[in-house]
Amino acid sequence: MVLKNDDNRNIWEKIGDYFSANSIWMKWYCTGCGAIEMPPTMTSRFDMERLGMGPMATPRQADVLLITGYLSTKTLRRVIYSYEQMNSPCFIVAFGSCTINGGIYYDSYATIGRLDKYLPVDLYIAGCMPRPETIMNGFNELIQMIKKGEAKGWKHYQENYEWYKKNQLDSLGEIIIKDEFHE
Amino acid sequence: MTVMNFVYGFLVLLGVFIFQTTLTGLNRKVTARLQKRYGARWYQQFLDIFKALRKDSTSHGWVFDFGVIMALGGIMATVIFIPISGFQAFPGLDNVFVISYLLAVGMLGMAMSAAGSGNPWASIGVARALTNMLAYDIPLMIVIFAMIFAYDSASLSEIAAMQQGMGILGWNAIRMPLGGIVAVIALLGMLGKKPFDSFIAPAEIASGPMVEYGGKHLGFMFILHEFMTFIEVALILNLFFGGGATIWEYMLKYAILYTFANIISGVMPRFKIDQAVRYFYRVPLAMAIVQGLVVILTGLGVTIWF
């Protein structure tokens, strides 16, 4: 997915993007091994709060969804469900090679290959897993992107909703599961 | 009641918002330094609020919206009644009971809106918040009650004014030492700071009442939280620490009191809700009753200094 930087925002949107860039609340979806890299990023050593970032409890409150590792099909259903509960503008940051192209699970029947076929990923942080330094670097990148108005994944998702839905259904069959465990 | 009253009221709201939000931002830095971190920028809290207001939001029906408006409206009305170093937008209405019960309008609005979202976490959070309120309010109200009896006045500004002029010895927190301790402990409970923050526990119950808020609703909650903090700290400041003769003294004392509460909470773990109730009904309640009886029966603490 390639986003062109067509900067036709009006002044209000620019101010709004300034606020969005400097106050990023994240919902941190601990899917894979990457979740363990987040606590050092948040605490004294790297101190994410100086960028204005902080953890939030629910997707409704959050601005950015962190996908920290491989996604099985079951998890992807929940991630999509969570993402659709978020309020725009919202961004997705995906960690590690698993989300980029399947990583070491490239041939697994249970994990997906590339994430951006199902959800609009604004930023990938490469690595297996990325260390906190890389993560901080990535977040800096995200802040710059939001400031410039380049992080428009949510808009892309809304505009190409059918395309994303088709990909999701092709791979997952169904997103909202109703069986004996989900009553 | 003229138009000027409302203009003053609006200015009070604006000033309180700017002051308290700045102070919250600075206190985030204080907490960060306690944890050996660099911390957020001092204006981070403004950015957070405006960012939240900027975002789109999700609504769960009219009661969800109405509750938020009612909460913020009730709280803002309460802020207008708070005397700020002798200045009041609506003079004479700074009755302790009016303030503490008008505060409940905001609470009820927030609880209604949270439960109206239909999320079980929100209901659990509300249940805990109300239980917490029952815990901290009784000891505090007993001390305040004794104070009203002794001063023959329930007006915040009058009680504050009576404590001024004698330096630190005039403060009720010094004259009624047990009551002062109860007040500071209750302040922690009122502010929902650790160790009494089980109702907004983010990891356990997904931030409790706030679970379904996003966008402007969440922004409202943040603004509401700033105003509520102001009311609670100002209540304790006026009643126990003598308010302030000038606006600068008031602001300084306020900042010190709030930072003090913040530092205490910064090094505390969290009580379970029933532990909090048990704690409040054991130590602070006993201290409050002793203090209240001393003040009512002997007059000690109010008259002895005169």
Added chain:
Amino acid sequence: MSSMNNIINEIKAALAPLKMETPADKQIAAVVRPEAIHNSLSYLRQRGFTQLCIVTCIDWIKDSEFELVYILFSWTDGIHVQLRARVDRNNPVMVTATDIFPGARYYEREVTEFFGVEFTGNEDAGKPLFLEIWDDLPPLRKDFDPQAYSDSKFPMRERGNEFVSEIGGTEK
């Protein structure tokens, strides 16, 4: 507490296993005929092996057989017993153990889901458990090709030059 040897002898006498070994300390493995599984389980259960730790399966594709493995544990003796039996791969049917160990319900369901072994008597066995929606061969069978499945379901990124632009590739 009876010693390891006693138990081995008792089991030998009672079950008449095809093969018996002790893979490690406090562990006994017995291979029995598939028809004998149900009786053996009920014997072991009343012998004191009250906990069914797991029911699982191994796909011996070259022998065209599935090997079902039941692991039981005795809390009084502290001994694990493995019961193994091989069933025909083309017609994998086994009698359910739910009447002896009610907890076997979910283990059997899992085996059915991942290997396609049928358990007669367990009504739930056919229902999905972990794989929420599945439309292919049971995935842990050796003749199932995960790579092909993954390629058909989860398309990979075309390895274009977008990743190597910094080391001399063309622009995007």
Added chain:
Amino acid sequence: MNLAIILAVTVLMAAASFFITRINKKAGGFTTVLSSLFALAALFFLRGSIGEDFAIFYFTFSITTVGWYFSLVMVMAYSMTSFFNPYWMEKMMYPGSYNFMYLLSMAGTIGMFFAKDFITLFVFWETVVWSSTFIIQLGKSRKASYVYYVISAIGSMATLFAIMLAYSVSGTFVISEAFAGLSGGMAIAVFFTFILSGLAKIGIFPFHVWLPEAHGSAPHTFSPVLSGGLVKMGAFIAFLSVTAFPAYEIFGDMFKVFGAPLPIYFLMALGAISIIVGTLMAIKQEDAKRLLAYSSVANGGYILIGILMLDQVGFAGGMMHLINHAVASAAAFLAIAAVAYRTGTTKMSEMGGMIHRMPVTYLVYLIAIISMAGIPPMGGFVSKWLIFQGLADKGMIFLAAAAFFGSIGSFMYVFRPLSAVFLGQTFTRDLKKKEVGFFMMFPMLILTGLSLLTGVFPNIFLRVITEIQTSIGLIPVTLAENTIVTANGFLDAFRVFIVFGFGFAIAFVIFIVRRKSTKVELMDTYTSAEFIHTRELLHYSSKFYAPFERMYGNAPDTMTLYKKISVKIRELGGLAESLFYSHKPEKTVFWMMAVGIIVILIGGVV
């Protein structure tokens, strides 16, 4: 002779409604509406003839301000609730008797409040007790009416005893003179036995057990009357026992606790205990009507404390709380009845999300609970404020602690039905339910308006109370144009309301200026990313305050205690029976002789 007409018409209409119901059930229900509305209007215009005395047969009446105030509150509860009667006739087992008893008990209350002598008061009192006993029986359980009748009977008999005792001294039954000349132990005996019926009726601590039973299982249309109206009869007795029986003068030289003589302080302490017990029990109820019944116990405590203070401020607060609680409680019970009319249940765990089906009922309930919890700008706040001020004047710290506890605790329990019944996910069963019709909505809206009126313009009602205070020789509470002035400060309820409106307006403006939010279904909530499809399972309503309930869940229940006592008494009776009524006559003779000898011996010694 206006009152005589009201009484006669009400009694006649009661008889008529019985026969009309036989012909047409709905028409019978409308008869109660018409005649109670007539009584309300007639009573309202009775104000001009305050001070008149007259007699019908042997009954003597005198029209007083306090009687007028009490009966107006009472008939208001009756007439507003009667709007529900026509709709419930189909579900009632004996609709004719219900209508008859309904109007008869109303006539009884009117007569009681205007009684001039104790015999009249007692006769009308018993009319109310009997007729309401039979109505409660028409509801869910018969046991409730036994409990109600037993406790009422204990109170009534004690009061009758007190009246006779006072008669033996003063030789008159006229209320204003009957208690003259009492002193010492006699005074204490008369005081406590006299107020016993009041305590029983208002539901003060050891007698509170009948309220949850009776309120919880009475017909839905009678619970509002019970809670909003009949409980207030006890307040009238409490009022008489400090005014007609000048308790503060008679006990004036006794030991004083915080300025109140010991017997009066004891009763106030009972009021405080019932605030705490009522609050704690209300928090853990699972049935909406039982919860509100326990809240009546707590609010009865406030009324009792207020009235017994008999001073400038606290008394006014108690009298004001009378009307506030009557209005709020009747409205809350009516709202629950309206919900029960549609869903057929009052259990909180079986309902949810009724706000989406019945928004008006929700608003009615919301306003009622705001008033009941004492939150501005509703009436309950003003009266609680006055009671707090009265307590602060005297420094009654323990009563104040109980009052604060009840006040904050009431936020907890009133919120429970709000959240369980009205908020949350609508149950699948209730998705097609409709709002109740306008005829049922009308009384609820009137009561809601009254709640708001008492909160915003409390002085309209306080003026009547100042008249009462003047008539019994108290200094009336100071009222300015819109403000209530007390020694500790003043309250301008209207200005508080306006400022609240100002704050609300600002919040509203900020809210609508921002972008409109997308509306989603209530099932689309944050569930930790888990898919949940059953509406009933996602709604959190039962065991709402579980961690708090656990702290006092094992505390003994008063009802259990009574049951144990009754078992013990029965056993004691069994013992006596086995002693005196055995098969062997010589044993009986032996015991009778033994008892006789012991009595003679003791008599000789003394």
